Amino acid sequence: MSAPVLDRAGILALVPHQGAMCLWDQVVAWDDQRIRLRAGNQGDPAHPLRARGRLHALALCEYGAQAMAVHGGLLAAGQGGRAPAGVLVALRDVELAVARIDDLDGALEGEAELVAASAASQQYAFRIHHGGRLLARGRAAAVLGAELPG
Template identity: 65%
Template sequence: MIGRAAILALIPHQGAMCLWDEVLAWDAGTIRLRAHSHRDPAHPLRAADGRLHAVHLCEYGAQALAVHGGLRAQAGGGVARPGLLVALRGVELQVACLDDLPDALEGTAEVLVDSEAGWQYAFRIQHAGTLLASGRAAVMPQRQP
């Protein structure tokens, strides 16, 4: 298992904006993670009314991609190229809010396309074995100045 400190070293999201707490398993094509951050009353994505809306599960999915990219690059002796989330497709949300979910969130991401032009992944976020969100995300590498 890979903990939060190692995740923070891999991705640009720092502090409370790093949403994942643990990597449970990963290989070249997939990653499985766990998070408890949705229960934090100070979660940075909470709305003014204090609610954490399900649309933010897309950010959990996108960060799963970033963690996976970081781990893949690290395993190859390098660091991940910075990327920009450019598209979400086929997103399906099964809940409205995450506020009343008592257990950890678990996420999975699977590489669909890996090329010099960018990456596409499918992601799924679950709670206690129940699917909360799924979709696909596309990331393009940032141009270096």
């Protein structure tokens, strides 16, 4: 396994998701169109997306959305800037192969591919794997520069 291109501290510097809500631990590889990431936090009892003691596979959509954010941050940093905050506005064609993910040992591996981008929005296709098995896939769209709730 190769060394990560970017570690958790580097990811935290790029995205608005902080603390435990930043779901990815490493960027494994990336280019202008796609990113590959790794995380091993799905079994953490303190995972911020756990509900009723379980981490439902629907949380993989947030992993996909955060892969978008990390990729956008890397693209902006490469141009000497900072990516605007985004708000997830749509999930499409989501397929989940499991019901929950907190019982999986080992790393989750994510991939996101840029489908369309403008100054106002981004659309990505994402896939999340574990041990070579596809757990989730779908498409996600975000509006950029929108006010985040809070």
